[in-house]
Amino acid sequence: MNQDTASQTLALPVGVTLDRYIIRKQSAFPFATGELSQLLRDIALAGKIINREINRAGLIDVTGAYGANNIQGECQQKLDVIANIRFIRALKNGGEVCAIISEEDEEIIFTGNDNAKYVVAMDPLDGSSNIDVNVSIGTIFSIYRRVSPIGSRATLEDFMQGGRKQVAAGYILYGSSTMLVYTTGHGVSGFTYDHSLGEFFLSHTQLVSPDNGSIYSCNDGNYNQYSVTIRDYLDSCRQRGYTGRYIGSLVGDFHRNLIKGGVYLYPPIPKAPSGKLRLMYECYPLAFIAEQAGGRASDGYRDILDIDPKSLHQRTPIYIGSRQMVEELTANH
Ligand code: AHM
Numbered sequence: 404m405n406q407d408t409a410s411q412t413l414a415l416p417v418g419v420t421l422d423r424y425i426i427r428k429q430s431a432f433p434f435a436t437g438e439l440s441q442l443l444r445d446i447a448l449a450g451k452i453i454n455r456e457i458n459r460a461g462l463i464d465v466t467g468a469y470g471a472n473n474i475q476g477e478c479q480q481k482l483d484v485i486a487n488i489r490f491i492r493a494l495k496n497g498g499e500v501c502a503i504i505s506e507e508d509e510e511i512i513f514t515g516n517d518n519a520k521y522v523v524a525m526d527p528l529d530g531s532s533n534i535d536v537n538v539s540i541g542t543i544f545s546i547y548r549r550v551s552p553i554g555s556r557a558t559l560e561d562f563m564q565g566g567r568k569q570v571a572a573g574y575i576l577y578g579s580s581t582m583l584v585y586t587t588g589h590g591v592s593g594f595t596y597d598h599s600l601g602e603f604f605l606s607h608t609q610l611v612s613p614d615n616g617s618i619y620s621c622n623d624g625n626y627n628q629y630s631v632t633i634r635d636y637l638d639s640c641r642q643r644g645y646t647g648r649y650i651g652s653l654v655g656d657f658h659r660n661l662i663k664g665g666v667y668l669y670p671p672i673p674k675a676p677s678g679k680l681r682l683m684y685e686c687y688p689l690a691f692i693a694e695q696a697g698g699r700a701s702d703g704y705r706d707i708l709d710i711d712p713k714s715l716h717q718r719t720p721i722y723i724g725s726r727q728m729v730e731e732l733t734a735n736h
C-alpha cells in the first residue's frame with residue numbers, strides 16, 4: 404500500500420448526508436425551487452428531536468399514558484403527544500407547509516403559512532403499544548402539492564387528492580438504529596442516523612422489495628376473526644414453513660419485510676370492519692414506498708393508491724409487501 408492510499412484508509416469518507424443527497428437530487432430537476440427539499444429536511448429535523456426523546460424515554464418523564472384519547476378513541480401516550488407537537492412545530496417553523504393532518508388531531512391544522520405549496524398527512528408516532536417497552540416505533544408521512552390557490556387557506560381538497568398524487572412519502576424507524584426512508588416517485592432511498600454526528604447518512608441507495616418472500620406479519624390473535632380466504636392463506640404459509648413475524652409496529656414490520664421479503668396484513672375483523680389502519684397517513688405513504696420499491700399494496704380488491712379518499716381519518720384493510728405474496732393473498736377476495 405503506498406503512503407497516499409494508506410493515509411486515505413486512515414480517514415475514510417463519512418458518506419453522503421441526507422441534506423447533501425436531497426440537494427443533489429433537487430438539482431436533477433430543472434424547475435425545482437427547493438421547497439420540497441426544505442420540507443424533507445424539516446421532517447428529518449423533527450425526526451432527530453423525537454429520536455432524542457425516545458432514546459431518553461426511561462430517564463425523563465415521557466413514558467406512560469397522557470390521560471386523554473385521540474380522535475380514534477385510543478389512549479394517547481405522552482410520547483404520541485410530544486411527537487405530534489414536535490412535528491407540527493417543525494413544519495410550521497419550516498414554512499413550506501400550509502396545513503397538516505395528524506392521527507392525533509381530528510381537524511386540519513392550519514400552519515398560518517398560506518403562501519406555502521405543500522400539505523402533509525402524518526402519523527407522528529406509530530406503534531403506540533410499543534412506546535413504553537423499548538420496541539421499535541415509527542413516524543409516517545405523506546406530502547401533497549396543494550390544489551387550492553396559493554395565498555389562501557388550505558382546504559379539505561388539498562388532502563383528498565388520492566394516493567397517486569403524493570409527491571413524496573416516507574417513514575422514520577426508531578429501531579436498533581434510526582432510519583429515514585423516503586420516495587419522491589423515483590425509487591426509494593434509506594438513510595441511517597449517526598448519533599455522534601447528528602446526521603442521517605445514505606445507507607440504502609435504492610431499496611428494492613424482494614419479489615417474493617417467506618415472512619408473514621399479522622396479529623395472530625385475530626386469526627379466528629379473519630375470513631376463510633385469509634385463514635387459508637395463513638394456513639398455507641404455515642404448511643410451507645414460512646416465518647411468522649409481528650412486532651405490532653407497522654413501520655418496523657413493513658421495513659423488515661421490505662428488506663427481507665414478506666407480507667404485512669391487517670384484514671377486516673368484526674371489531675374493525677374496515678381494518679384498523681388509516682388510509683391517509685399510514686396506508687397511502689407505505690403503499691407509495693412499496694410500489695416504488697417494486698412491491699404491492701392492496702385492500703384486497705384494488706391497489707391502496709387507487710382508493711378514493713372519503714374522509715381524513717378513514718381506515719382500510721391492507722395487504723402490503725412483496726409483490727407475489729400480496730397477489731397470492733388477494734387473488735381470491
Ligand atoms: P397506532 O396508530 O395506534 O399505533 O396503531 C397502529 C398500529 C400499527 O403500528 C400496528 O401494526 C397495529 O396497530 C397493531 O395493531 P394490533 O395491536 O391490533 O395488532
Ligand code: MG
Binds near residue numbers: 526685
Ligand atoms: Mg398509527
